[in-house]
Amino acid sequence: MIDWIDIGTLADIPQRGARTVKLEGEKEIAVFRTGDDQIFALINECPHKKGPLSQGIVHGHAVACPLHNWNIALKTGEAQGEDKGCTPTIAVKQEHGRILIARPETLQAAA
């Protein structure tokens, strides 16, 4: 069983941008909206120095970390190019115009 949490609508997140979600007892989550209106969610920490990815420039399906410009793939959380590291991803889905994310711990339990 997965806990799906309604966090708002597409319009709440700027295109090529991100918003954060704070859940009790969880690390902050960054929810991204790409140029083609896809939604991705990652823990809001760059694998490098924990920079807040939600503040990075979103391009294609990647985000450039605001601290040191590492590029992180939104789908996998993997650092791109020469950089190595991975940020945990959060399951996300859109239903009836709402964006739902999976509570991270339940996702891990299910997996």
Add this chain to the structure above:
Amino acid sequence: MDFQLRDERQAEGLEETPATFADSREHLVVVGNGMAGCRAVEELLARDGGRYRVTIFGAEPHVNYNRIMLSPVLAGEKTFDEIVINPRAWYDDNAIDLIVSDPVTAIDRVSQSVTAQSGRKVRYDRLLIATGSDPFIIPVPGKDLPGVITFRDMKDVDTMLAVAGAGGDAVVIGGGLLGLEAAHGLTLRGMKVTVIHLMDTLMERQLDEAAGWLLKSALEARGQTILTGANTAEIYGDGKVEGVRLKDGREIPASLVVMAVGIRPATALALEAGLTVNRGIVVDDHMVTSDPRVLAVGECVEHDGNVYGLVAPLWDMCRSLADGLTERHTGYKGSVTSTKLKVAGLDVFSAGDFSGGDGCEDIVLRDASRGIYKRVVIKDDRVIGAVLYGDTADGGWYFDLLKKGESIADIRDLLIFGQAFASGGGALDPKAAVAALSDDAEICGCNGVTKGQVVASINGGACSLDTVRATCKASASCGSCTGLVESLLALTLGEEVKSGPKTMCKCTSFTHDDVRREIVAQGMRSIPDVMQRLHWSTPDGCSSCRPALNYYLLCALPGEYVDDQQSRFVNERMHANIQKDGTYSVVPRMWGGLTNPRELRAIADVVEKYNAPMVKVTGGQRLDIFGIKGEDLPAVWADLNAAGMVSGHAYGKSLRTVKTCVGSDWCRFGTQDSTGLGVKIERMTWGSWMPHKFKIAASGCPRNCAEATIKDFGVVCVDSGYELHIGGNGGIHVRVTDLLCKVATEQEALDYCAAFTQLYREEARYLERTAPWVERVGLDYVKSRIVEDDVGREALRGRFLYSQSFSQDDPWAERAAGSHAQLHQPLAPLAIAAE
């Protein structure tokens, strides 16, 4: 006959009608979709694109690929896609009809038509035969057994790879270039390889005995068995190849035999058509055969008694051919060839005549332990041949000397040590070596590109290796000249190449200057507009180009362009400086470094109210409040606004601060009111977005307490007026300003400041500080625009003030009032649903 011919033409016409329009142009039919045929068409298109309708027949199922690069494919260093020269799109873009897997089997010169294997018949106005060469098969018993192949096309490579997958023994017959490359590839693929060579020296056509011996030793050290002076008697096997028997009775087991003993011109088609053929198809200086409607080019031709098997002469031929077809009468004069190769990772070079003989002298350098051998052959004080093994860096230079035929008497003592020493430098600076080459020196042997052509291509706008490859093809094939091309880029572009390729980023092949010019010229109005019209290769750019485009548009369209917040770096989007822990620092503006109790109280209150852990005086004479959370920023700004303070833009590619000293009001040395001037300058310039951060200072006397001579724009007051300085920097590379000029009045100082700022805003590249910009364009240029051109200066100032009329709204006040609130607030989870 007549009837039948007409009938066929009709049938052919039907087949070709999909082009949908009646094409009245002359029809050029090319037999052979290889390097020579396609290159000839390329040369023709470059001269007169629309002149001929072109149809190309290929026997293989592929588009044109680089046959020379089959070895790296065999060795696993490249994929087939990487060796394609003309992708499908090239044929489509140039409306070339490509017919693959259908070799032409007959030419009828009377009806001017060719017939292919499938029965397809096509009429031509001009025919180009580019059939290349066939591998020579030695006529020994067993030559037709399965498992006996040649090394000529992609199919051969596929066969070799299939067999090599199972390991086992392979025999390569032929110790020339092709054979050794096949042996190398098969060794890398895990086979145990024996090379059988008839002559006593490997690669005897390219190498002398000494170099051949070094090569043999090196290959043996890599596990290959090399049998020289070995004559193949028979290939044996029952139903498939099992081994090779030599004339002396030795038997070498093998599950694969590669015959690479040489090639000969593929002339059968031409012979049957009744064209004049000796060793190759005989052509004149414009590659015309004995039939004026039929041309031939490449390895299948014989010109002036010579047949060529290397790629460089082929390019010369294609140029002459295209010149002839477009009535430019230059003519092919034959080629002097050189060979520079990597065989199994070993560098080998040879050029000219090194067989020795009357009047020839040798200069030889041997360094056996390092595996280096160099031999230059001289006759009448001129270089006539060279063989290099192990270190081929000077190959191009020797080849250049050879082609020019100039006397080397003066440099003879040092000739063998290479260009750097012989030219007097001593130091092995590769750039100096390239600089010393003449314009007609060949840089790229594969594509026959001279230094002059590479430089012309760079001067024409190619500013990276990729663009050079795309425009003139240098370094586009085997890549062994990549270092030379990079040196030419560095030499031709000077400083610009140091900061990497000049293209804006990997999303585009355009440079910053190109993009800026086109934004203005085409009146582009948004980032997607720019990306669309300039063919961006990514859907929405990257973190390098988006902020740059946002700035260029903002600068070009003051008051009209809507700033794209998502293309702003975090600090400019949040109007504060992000810190390593994700909190922000906040710097309110203090005009000219002046403050008062009300401002200080407000700052103190903010520090306490929001638990800021640190406050620090900055280098720009203001206070920096650290550790503010993103959510608290609007409230912090509201409090600071209430005390009359606005954003200090300490976070932006924008005007930062105007640093001042106390000046004539208080200082006993002060000559002018530097503080007052600083405040006026800051009031004029604040809020302006720039290519990079921009710092100003005003000092009241030449003691320069405000450090104005390491600022982007600095004023040093003197008794008689104001010295204006530009292009200083106190960062990683400290740069003292250049003196722009001296002006008499404070108003002039302000006017010149505005004009200079606008010139920088309009012409510097994004993220280029004034210091490198001034060095790039030169102080004289800046003077010519600001000091010597009164009208131009006034126009620049006018544009700056116009732009400023839209930019001096405090961003903090807007945010404090609620704009872009979502940037500062997390999403609120609504409900939890379980499934």
